[in-house]
Amino acid sequence: MKKYLVVLLVCLGLFSCSNTESNFPEPNLIPFEKQDVLSSYDLRLIESTGRTINLYANRNKVVFIHYWNTTNKDVSVDIEIIQKLYNDYKLKIEFYFITDDTQPNVRKFIKENNILFPNYYIGSTPLRPLVFGKLPKSYLISKTGRIVMNQEGVANWNSDTVRKTIDELLKQ
Numbered sequence: 001m002k003k004y005l006v007v008l009l010v011c012l013g014l015f016s017c018s019n020t021e022s023n024f025p026e027p028n029l030i031p032f033e034k035q036d037v038l039s040s041y042d043l044r045l046i047e048s049t050g051r052t053i054n055l056y057a058n059r060n061k062v063v064f065i066h067y068w069n070t071t072n073k074d075v076s077v078d079i080e081i082i083q084k085l086y087n088d089y090k091l092k093i094e095f096y097f098i099t100d101d102t103q104p105n106v107r108k109f110i111k112e113n114n115i116l117f118p119n120y121y122i123g124s125t126p127l128r129p130l131v132f133g134k135l136p137k138s139y140l141i142s143k144t145g146r147i148v149m150n151q152e153g154v155a156n157w158n159s160d161t162v163r164k165t166i167d168e169l170l171k172q
Contacts, residue, residue, distance in 0.1 A: 024081070026159050027138065027151035036129035038145035043130070044123035045096065048103060052123055055096070062093040062169045063141040066157075067132040069101045070109045078136050078154045079115060085158045086117045092170060096120055098132070142169050 043055040055063070066082055068075060086095055098120045099106055106119055122132070129147060130139060138157060140149035149165060156162070 022156065024077075024154050024156045025151075026161050027140070027149045027155045027157060029149050029161065029165065030147060032146075035146040035148060038129070038141065038147070041145070042124070045098060045120035046123045047118065047120060048106070053120070058094045059145065060143050062143055062166060063096065063139075064089075064093055064157075065096045065098065065130070065139045065141070067098045067135060067137040069099055069135045070105045071101070072135050074154045075109070075136070076113060079113060081154070081156060081158050082138075083116065085162065088163075089166060090117070093166060098122060100132075140165065140169075143172060 041054070041056040041059045045053050045055065047053065064085075068078065072078070082097075089095075095117060097117050100122055103121075109115070110119070131137070134152050136152075136154060138149075138151050138155065139147055140162070142148050148169065149162065151157075
């Protein structure tokens, strides 16, 4: 009897962990006529090393921005989903993982969760129409600066829709 109970618990555990992404909504795909456009790419970001970069260097590229914080209750799931997208597209589009958290908190979280993407800290006020309010907040921006997708809260950024959208943006 114990043997069957253990097998059942293992199977339930595998089933519940197998598709975390499907538990979250897809990001908002914004119709073309309603897409906001970045009027400026002048957003200063600071790397953990202290080096300053500017988003301006990546105009005319597809850009993914994810604003996050270690205090968000779903941060581990959120980052796990986006890590999969990052792994497949890191050489094709520009990723910015931006936080306003403390460096010790971020370093600890990165180490505990084996995060492989670079993190940045805000060095200037976010540009309109980018709004970093409720966390997490993510944007997918076209080469022409149009905000094509966005989402406040955890979303399935690893969905087929997101990947197809990125592939289309890369062709433009």
